[in-house]
Amino acid sequence: MNYLVGLLSVVFFILAITVISxxxxxxxxxxxxxxxxxxLDSHNNTNAFGFLLFWLFGTIAGVWSFLHxxxxxLPVAASEHGVKTDSMFWISMAVVTFAFFITNSLLxxxxxxxxxxxxxxxxFYPVNHKLEIIWTIIPAIVMAILVFTGxxxxxxxxxxxxxxxxxxEVTGHQFGWYVRYAGNDDSQLGNINYKLxxxxxxxxxxxxxxxxxxxxxxxxxxxxxxxxxLLKIRAQDVLHSVYLPFQRVKxxxxxxxxxxxxxxxxxxxxxxxxxxxxxxxNFKLNCTEICGRGHFGMxxxxxxxxxxxxxxxxxxxxxxxxxxPAYLSKVPENLKAKASKYIPAEPIAADSTAxxxxxxx
Amino acid sequence: MSTAVSTTEEVHAHGHDHGHDHEHEHHELGFIRKYIFxxxxxxxxxxxxxxxxxxxxIGGSLSxxxxxxxxxxxxxxxxxxxxxxEWIDESGKLxxxxxxxxxxxxxxxxxxxxxxxxxxxxxxxxxxxxxxGARDMASGFINMLSYWFFALSxxxxxxxxxxxxxxxxxxxxxxxxLSALPQAMPGSGLGMTLWLTSMALxxxxxxxxxxNYICTIINLRTRGMTFTKMPLTIWSFFFTAVLGLLSFPVLxxxxxxxxxxxxxxxxxxxxxxxxxxxxxxxxxGSPILYQHLFWFLGHPEVYIVLLPALGMTSEVIAxxxxxxxxGYRAMIGSMMGITVLAFIVWAHHMFVTGMNPFLGSxxxxxxxxxxxxxxxxxxxxxxxxxxxxxxxxxxxxxxxGLVSLFISGGVTGIILGNSALDINLHDTYFVVAHFHLVxxxxxxxxxxxxxxxxxxxxxxxxxxxxxxxxxxxxxxxxVYLVFFPMHYTGIAGFPRRYYSFTALGNDGESAFxxxxxxxxxxxxxxxxxxxxxxxxxxxxxxKGKRSTQNPWKSNTLExxxxxxxxxxxxxxxIPAVYRWPYDYSKPGSEADFIPQTVPHSATPESNLPExxxxxxxxxxxESLLAxxxxxxxx
Numbered sequence: 001m002n003y004l005v006g007l008l009s010v011v012f013f014i015l016a017i018t019v020i021s022x023x024x025x026x027x028x029x030x031x032x033x034x035x036x037x038x039x040l041d042s043h044n045n046t047n048a049f050g051f052l053l054f055w056l057f058g059t060i061a062g063v064w065s066f067l068h069x070x071x072x073x074l075p076v077a078a079s080e081h082g083v084k085t086d087s088m089f090w091i092s093m094a095v096v097t098f099a100f101f102i103t104n105s106l107l108x109x110x111x112x113x114x115x116x117x118x119x120x121x122x123x124f125y126p127v128n129h130k131l132e133i134i135w136t137i138i139p140a141i142v143m144a145i146l147v148f149t150g151x152x153x154x155x156x157x158x159x160x161x162x163x164x165x166x167x168x169e170v171t172g173h174q175f176g177w178y179v180r181y182a183g184n185d186d187s188q189l190g191n192i193n194y195k196l197x198x199x200x201x202x203x204x205x206x207x208x209x210x211x212x213x214x215x216x217x218x219x220x221x222x223x224x225x226x227x228x229x230l231l232k233i234r235a236q237d238v239l240h241s242v243y244l245p246f247q248r249v250k251x252x253x254x255x256x257x258x259x260x261x262x263x264x265x266x267x268x269x270x271x272x273x274x275x276x277x278x279x280x281x282n283f284k285l286n287c288t289e290i291c292g293r294g295h296f297g298m299x300x301x302x303x304x305x306x307x308x309x310x311x312x313x314x315x316x317x318x319x320x321x322x323x324x325p326a327y328l329s330k331v332p333e334n335l336k337a338k339a340s341k342y343i344p345a346e347p348i349a350a351d352s353t354a355x356x357x358x359x360x361x
Numbered sequence: 362m363s364t365a366v367s368t369t370e371e372v373h374a375h376g377h378d379h380g381h382d383h384e385h386e387h388h389e390l391g392f393i394r395k396y397i398f399x400x401x402x403x404x405x406x407x408x409x410x411x412x413x414x415x416x417x418x419i420g421g422s423l424s425x426x427x428x429x430x431x432x433x434x435x436x437x438x439x440x441x442x443x444x445x446x447e448w449i450d451e452s453g454k455l456x457x458x459x460x461x462x463x464x465x466x467x468x469x470x471x472x473x474x475x476x477x478x479x480x481x482x483x484x485x486x487x488x489x490x491x492x493x494g495a496r497d498m499a500s501g502f503i504n505m506l507s508y509w510f511f512a513l514s515x516x517x518x519x520x521x522x523x524x525x526x527x528x529x530x531x532x533x534x535x536x537x538x539l540s541a542l543p544q545a546m547p548g549s550g551l552g553m554t555l556w557l558t559s560m561a562l563x564x565x566x567x568x569x570x571x572x573n574y575i576c577t578i579i580n581l582r583t584r585g586m587t588f589t590k591m592p593l594t595i596w597s598f599f600f601t602a603v604l605g606l607l608s609f610p611v612l613x614x615x616x617x618x619x620x621x622x623x624x625x626x627x628x629x630x631x632x633x634x635x636x637x638x639x640x641x642x643x644x645x646g647s648p649i650l651y652q653h654l655f656w657f658l659g660h661p662e663v664y665i666v667l668l669p670a671l672g673m674t675s676e677v678i679a680x681x682x683x684x685x686x687x688g689y690r691a692m693i694g695s696m697m698g699i700t701v702l703a704f705i706v707w708a709h710h711m712f713v714t715g716m717n718p719f720l721g722s723x724x725x726x727x728x729x730x731x732x733x734x735x736x737x738x739x740x741x742x743x744x745x746x747x748x749x750x751x752x753x754x755x756x757x758x759x760x761x762g763l764v765s766l767f768i769s770g771g772v773t774g775i776i777l778g779n780s781a782l783d784i785n786l787h788d789t790y791f792v793v794a795h796f797h798l799v800x801x802x803x804x805x806x807x808x809x810x811x812x813x814x815x816x817x818x819x820x821x822x823x824x825x826x827x828x829x830x831x832x833x834x835x836x837x838x839x840v841y842l843v844f845f846p847m848h849y850t851g852i853a854g855f856p857r858r859y860y861s862f863t864a865l866g867n868d869g870e871s872a873f874x875x876x877x878x879x880x881x882x883x884x885x886x887x888x889x890x891x892x893x894x895x896x897x898x899x900x901x902x903x904k905g906k907r908s909t910q911n912p913w914k915s916n917t918l919e920x921x922x923x924x925x926x927x928x929x930x931x932x933x934x935i936p937a938v939y940r941w942p943y944d945y946s947k948p949g950s951e952a953d954f955i956p957q958t959v960p961h962s963a964t965p966e967s968n969l970p971e972x973x974x975x976x977x978x979x980x981x982x983e984s985l986l987a988x989x990x991x992x993x994x995x
Binding site for chain 1: 862
């Protein structure tokens with residue numbers, strides 16, 4: 001509501017200026033002054049004052065609205081690289097806001113100060129090489145510093161994932177995310193093949209690869225705190241984009257071209273809940289690449305667990321093969337023995353890898 | 362000032378100079394050849410302008426519809442059913458697919474049909490011959506074709522708004538596979554086919570326009586109009602045309618490959634796709650390839666819409682500050698720098714698309730270099746105002762507004778161009794705020810400055826100034842109120858192209874409910890304020906106050922032409938040019954402006970020492986007259 005009041009006051013302010021200037025004009029016309037053929041008219045000073053007022057109210061509105069919105073910005077980054085990019089962001093913001101404020105102030109101030117005056121002549125000042133060189137070099141230096149620090153951070157973020165990284169696969173589809181873990185026995189994700197996808201095997205797990213046998217899928221993303229995580233990202237149908245806002249992670253999911261992003265979560269879900277004072281707070285994984293009707297609702301919940309809790313959760317998960325023993329038939333003869341250890345003695349009800357796609361109809 | 366005045370005998374003689382075919386045409390032009398299939402650059406410019414204005418109202422109203430959804434997610438839009446029909450669902454809400462269609466068409470229309478065709482098409486056509494002293498474009502026929510290809514493309518794009526499956530809906534960038542697979546969304550069916558057809562024709566139109574602009578500028582400058590005496594407007598149109606000519610064909614190739622993928626079973630962009638319960642046979646294609654091809658146009662496109670605005674602003678600011686533009690050569694140099702760099706920064710749109718991160722580093726370096734010439738331009742505009750004697754015409758107000766928006770939107774480019782920072786901000790409202798300010802609003806302000814400034818030359822009448830002031834202030838305040846707060850939602854991690862923000866979770870959307878409503882109200886007011894312009898424009902065409910020959914006391918050549926220039930622009934000889942276009946408030950000169958047509962020999966009192974050398978060249982310039990006439994009579 002504050003905004004509405006603010007906006008309305010601005011509108012009325014402008015209307016007031018209009019009415020005043022209009023009546024000024026009427027006065028002029030009454031006094032018989034003819035200005036029809038001149039580009040210059042009685043509004044010239046009004047417009048000049050307008051820029052000064054715009055500058056004044058703009059500055060107040062800018063500062064106030066920033067302070068007002070600040071509590072609602074993303075909270076402190078919950079990943080190692082996120083802390084670095086956040087601090088770089090705010091430093092860069094300070095630099096550009098300074099430049100923004102100075103240049104806009106000069107622009108509006110000059111517009112006001114040098115409004116037309118019949119008794120003055122403009123200064124013929126076509127060129128000054130020294131000035132040009134100064135304001136070419138200064139932005140160049142500032143830019144070079146910003147680029148260099150940015151480049152180093154970017155290089156670190158996109159470097160090879162550490163060898164101890166936990167590998168998790170996230171696959172986007174219209175409209176949800178599949179999550180696959182490498183399993184409890186090997187830490188290798190098995191091959192997948194999009195031609196093997198069916199209603200149950202919604203990822204197209206390839207059971208001719210023995211690494212697939214212990215892979216399990218989930219409809220939420222669990223991450224261990226303090227341990228590097230390598231997200232392997234895929235898409236099945238169209239482009240999607242993995243966005244973990246709180247961890248400052250974003251990477252497109254591209255059909256036919258697996259992508260990756262590694263990072264280290266630093267704040268667990270519980271810690272974030274305590275920090276924000278919100279008991280039901282949850283991290284989210286959203287989609288940020290337009291993918292169709294359900295794009296805006298394509299989200300799953302992300303849990304960052306203490307390493308021990310994470311281990312416990314992982315160990316409780318059942319491999320896909322255990323949940324769906326019928327797929328043993330897809331395993332080649334020479335690997336059947338290895339695979340059969342994942343088949344429960346008593347067959348359990350088949351379960352598809354459901355996802356938590358938000359209903360969008 | 363009076364050098365262009367010729368005696369009637371001269372006019373008569375000139376008529377004969379033109380040869381018989383021309384004379385024949387002059388008398389036989391019917392309504393259709395004069396106003397519809399016209400080859401006259403001025404008529405074509407007006408056609409572009411009016412098409413652009415109509416498109417702007419369509420594109421703007423689409424944005425108002427989706428702003429209603431974003432600002433007031435609980436509002437019933439039942440009252441829009443008479444217009445939108447089935448696109449309002451049973452619950453009285455905007456259909457989710459149609460929301461994406463609105464976003465897509467708003468972007469397409471604004472970028473291509475308003476700011477490319479409406480801005481560069483209008484003013485390149487109108488000003489190039491008039492400001493360089495040419496009778497018309499190098500090829501009037503190709504110029505006419507250029508407009509009518511654009512018109513055809515417009516009709517096709519417009520018709521796509523009315524088909525049952527809806528217009529293209531995959532975002533204005535139409536990334537495949539979403540745009541390639543009709544089963545991915547209804548908008549990727551017939552709507553996308555029409556989009557691609559329309560854009561292919563649009564590109565043809567742009568290429569014909571561009572080649573004409575370049576040829577005209579290089580070949581048809583009047584005697585004495587050397588490159589370093591050209592107004593910055595012409596320089597900017599020249600660079601714009603070069604950018605378009607080199608980059609639009611790449612978009613055409615991207616579109617053609619997409620057409621092949623859609624209709625002929627190729628796999629340029631498609632690989633390993635499982636959709637709607639079906640595994641597609643396509644293997645080996647790359648969606649990233651499309652993105653490279655698209656942004657190879659897409660980034661120069663930003664400067665295609667921005668450079669003409671900057672060029673016209675240079676002219677308007679110099680004229681109304683009554684001062685030469687500061688750093689004329691630095692302005693040309695920075696535009697040249699921007700033009701070259703524009704081709705090698707495209708992949709900064711793709712930092713997190715899965716492109717090799719090393720490429721990301723390279724493009725980050727190149728991107729931040731382009732900030733330097735842009736900064737130089739900003740500083741030069743500000744210095745031009747310094748110690749000026751500023752006349753605030755509506756055009757001048759919009760030009761100052763442009764500089765402000767160019768700075769405000771430009772500085773955040775330094776953040777987004779940094780790939781490490783782009784990770785979090787990519788595809789959020791921060792990006793929306795950035796490009797709407799620096800490219801959308803700034804170019805739109807350039808367009809408005811151009812219309813207000815050259816309206817007298819176009820129609821021989823003046824637009825109402827007071828209405829212009831009100832229009833400016835409402836628009837200027839409004840644009841800031843709409844786009845400035847979007848930075849905040851961007852920093853809060855709100856992604857763009859979201860129908861609603863509920864899935865962000867944790868009640869995140871409610872923090873900005875007020876702000877989103879505020880933005881929508883500001884957008885509605887700003888959009889409504891354009892009605893002032895709309896009525897002022899069309900009213901003034903017919904009923905505006907009659908203009909004088911040079912209402913802004915400007916130096917450039919177009920103001921030496923008759924108030925309403927006829928076919929061939931100048932009666933009698935085309936005037937010669939002796940000086941640069943920015944001799945305002947020159948020390949020693951009685952008048953505060955000296956038009957380009959005044960020789961230095963006529964102004965000994967105000968000549969700078971080096972300019973006295975120019976006097977010797979005047980004879981040479983005058984001796985070119987015969988050759989110039991010759992070229993028109995061939």
